[in-house]
Amino acid sequence: MIESVTDARFDERVLRSSRPVLVDFTATWCPPCRMIEPVLAEIAAERAGELDVVSLDVDLNPRTAAAAGVMGMPTLSLYVDGRVVTQVVGARPKRAVLRAIEPYLPVDNSVS
Secondary structure (H helix, E strand, O other), rough: OOOOOOOHHHHHHHHOOOOOOHHEEEEOOOOOHHHHHHHHHHHHOOOOOOEEEEEEEEOOHHHHHHOOOOOOOOEEEEEEOOEEEEEEEEOHHHHHHHHHHHHHHHOOOOOO
């Protein structure tokens, strides 16, 4: 399950997170946003422990959306150490989302 964040919790939950956070800037009226939800749920489950995935409704949280410069939905922004390191705009296949974010995720050295 993907956690919803608000303007009030964005700094605490995203900007001050010790882990990378993929933020889904979304809206209830946006069909492509609904299309990408299952993809993000899969990524959240598969990358639990190394990446947090959260959603922010732009209509209910306009301050954060404006500060982030979100112009279209869905916008997926990966925050690392409180800043955006990569962004994907529009519904994309899982492969494309992973290709954009993987360079910024921790490397798992436990695999030999």
